[in-house]
Amino acid sequence: MRNTLAPLPATLDAFRQGQISLPDLARTWRDAAQDHEPGLPQRYLDVLERVLNQLESASLFTEESCSFSQNDMVDALADWLSHAQRL
Numbered sequence: 377m378r379n380t381l382a383p384l385p386a387t388l389d390a391f392r393q394g395q396i397s398l399p400d401l402a403r404t405w406r407d408a409a410q411d412h413e414p415g416l417p418q419r420y421l422d423v424l425e426r427v428l429n430q431l432e433s434a435s436l437f438t439e440e441s442c443s444f445s446q447n448d449m450v451d452a453l454a455d456w457l458s459h460a461q462r463l
Contacts (some may be wrong), residue, residue, distance in 0.1 A: 377411075377412040377444055378382060378411065378414045379412065380407070380408040380409075380411045380413075380459055381408055381409075381412055381457060381461055383404075383408070384404070384408055384453075384457050385454070386406070387404050387456065388395075388402055388450055388453060389426075391450065392450060397402060398431065401431075401436065402428045402431070402432060405424065405428060405453065406424070406425075406428065409421055409424050409460070412440070412460075414463075416460060417463070418461055420421050420456070422436065422457070423456060424453075424456055424460075427449060427452045427453055427456060428453075430452075431446065431448050431449035431450070434446050434449055
């Protein structure tokens with residue numbers, strides 16, 4: 377079994393500290409979810425993609441002009457990960 381999700385918490389911390397870019401974070405998470413064995417249910421992949429898309433969209437706007445905050449989206453990724461790791 378290949379747990380590609382294990383390194384993801386460190387990427388959230390690195391992103392919050394400005395050590396990795398949003399494109400690198402999103403690519404890492406997408407790759408980890410796709411490569412995880414056993415495969416994640418499609419609904420998990422769909423939710424992850426939606427959260428990543430929202431995070432990427434939020435980065436195009438200032439905090440005041442966006443309907444959701446970048447911090448909330450990062451927290452949503454952490455929540456998604458906690459659920460995915462239980463599978």
